[in-house]
Amino acid sequence: MSRQLDQLYRLQDRIRFVQSREKERDTVPAELKDIDAAFRERVDAVEKLRGRLKQAEAELTKAEAELADHQEKQKKFQVTLKSVQSSREYGAVLNEIDGAEKLVRSTEEHVLALEEEIEATKRDLSTREASLPAETEEHEQKLGGWRTAQRAIDDELVSARQEIRDLEAGLPPRELAEFRRLLEKKNGLAIARVTDGACSACHMKVRPHALQTLKAGLDIIACDRCKRILYWEAPPP
16 A cells, blocks of 8 residues: 555656646746737737738628629619609609618718728738837847757657556556545645644644554554645655
């Protein structure tokens, strides 16, 4: 039992190590946050411009089709006007023509506004895209030290993750599943060391009989208060 508990404790240690180092790797250092944030804003601005350009071009295609449809209806009403027989029909067709003309004018204005927006967006996007490679290179240079540290952490994580896999392979599936469940429930701390006769997580004193059982490696003992698995390590001689 003691060997299995040793494996579980080491597994927890490696899991927590990986989580800690991943967080360190992915967290921008305080002194670089403003630099990184400013660069991210420029990249986001380019992406938003690309998205808006694509959207505006789609809107323009739709508006041009609507304009062609309104103009066709306008022509049909004008042809119909020549063949009406009564003043009532004449007035009704004139109303239709007037409505069609209003739709044509408003759609033409919409088309023109979209064309102007597209041209302005293309100019802005072209300027930003042209400067982005140099900005990216400058950004990476400023973050060079952090990038080196990130690569070093990645190298550490490779061996740590392999050790996790090896430890998991050597544990019975049922015990491993229970450990994983407890690890998630207890915010990454499923096993707590016994320090000065108490649980190091919640500081609850361990009953003497339970402590003796734990020291003898006869059974897995849980803390009476926090229910974490207790781990006792003999002091060095």
